[in-house]
Amino acid sequence: MSRTTPLMIHIVPGKCDFCGCCVGVCPEDAIELLESNIRIIDERCTNCRKCVWACPWEVIEFHREGITNLPTEVSLPQEYPPSF
């Protein structure tokens, strides 16, 4: 399904815990999650908002006007997190 509207889903940089709850409810396989990096795959996202509702941390926002001016990629420095 191709989308005619702009991307409206925004992951607030620096706040994500990288837990994957949003990926589990995404019907479009439109979220890429790494150890400390997450991004919405623009071409696949349909703005359905399931990830927004799923996020336990309220890190994912919905902007009806589109998010063209907001940074969407969340990434932490390589030193995160200390392990033992």
Add this chain to the structure above:
Amino acid sequence: MNDSYDVIVVGAGPAGSTAARFAAAGGASVLMLEKDRDVGYPVRCGEAVSHEGVVQFIEPDDRWIAARCNRFRLISPSGQSVIPRLDGLAYVLERRIFDYELAKLAVKEGAEVVTKAYVYDLMKNNGTVEGVRATIKDRKVEIKGKVVIGADGVESRVGKWAGIDTTTHIRDMESCAQFTLSGVKVDEDILDFYFGEAVAPGGYLWVFPKGKDSANVGIGISVELAKQKSAVRYLEEFVDRMYPRAAILTRIAGGVPCAKTCDEVVKNNVLLVGDAAHQVNPVSGGGIISGMIGGMIAGQVAAEAVQKHDLAHLVEYGKRWQKRLGWRHEVFYRIKEAISDFSDETLNNLCESGSRLPDEKRTVGGIFRTALWNRPSMLIDVAKVFIS
């Protein structure tokens, strides 16, 4: 690391490590890939398991047991509690150590493990999966595998790439948050479960002791009911009210797929195990032991298929899982659907009548029966648990 294996396991949680262990024990060459730098960290789990579940796989060890509990307490919306009889012992784990030990058991059988290895796609030939594409230490590599076991958790994508629908419906996904508190007074031998609209809509809140003066306090709420208010906000309210002076040593988020097992767990030489296959008890949200059972069966079947040079044998995994636990999870799912409709009043009634039962009759089933006896109007609610 070679460029070809019999079995590639994606994800090194309990389900992945157990799959790797049993595949290797069955004679397969096994590579397990973990996207994070560590096995077992970060922990995304309430960490409670039963003794009977654990001993099927590993001898209990004080190094990964934070607390031993022989009771659980259900707390109703009105604040009344009932302690059903629990014939058995539960452990609160130190998952980071526990997961490490499970991975070591896989290594002992001959499996190789690589961390910081992110699988971003599957290698395919006419739809048949023949391996994985991964980024390992910033280098893109292709690794061939006759069988790929997707143990990539709630955020699973391996199944989707193989053509399996693993998306969890928002009604069934529990959006979770947990704080590990220190400086709190908790009963070291009791697992606490709080229920009700105001505390945890469509789920429950747990307080699990983690040794002296410490506890995992967490919550899971149905995503469908989390649209207005997120899990972490419910949790913060509870902690502010109950443990205002506690230090919060860890804050984690998570998701638990409280659904039935995926319709397909085998496709195109890919097997799914653990949370990736939705092998979670839909009522409790517990998935460590059931994921390990799924992992064990998948590992065994994968090794058999490789030994027989017959990948068609892989379908056996779905059948054995269904026979072992899949059918039970379907029953539990029906129970969950009925319980999730219980009003606060119904929960209060259950708790009150249950707490008046003599000790030997205060089982979970006994509580249901007594509630029914005292409140015939509940018949319809309870009937829904058993009839559908």
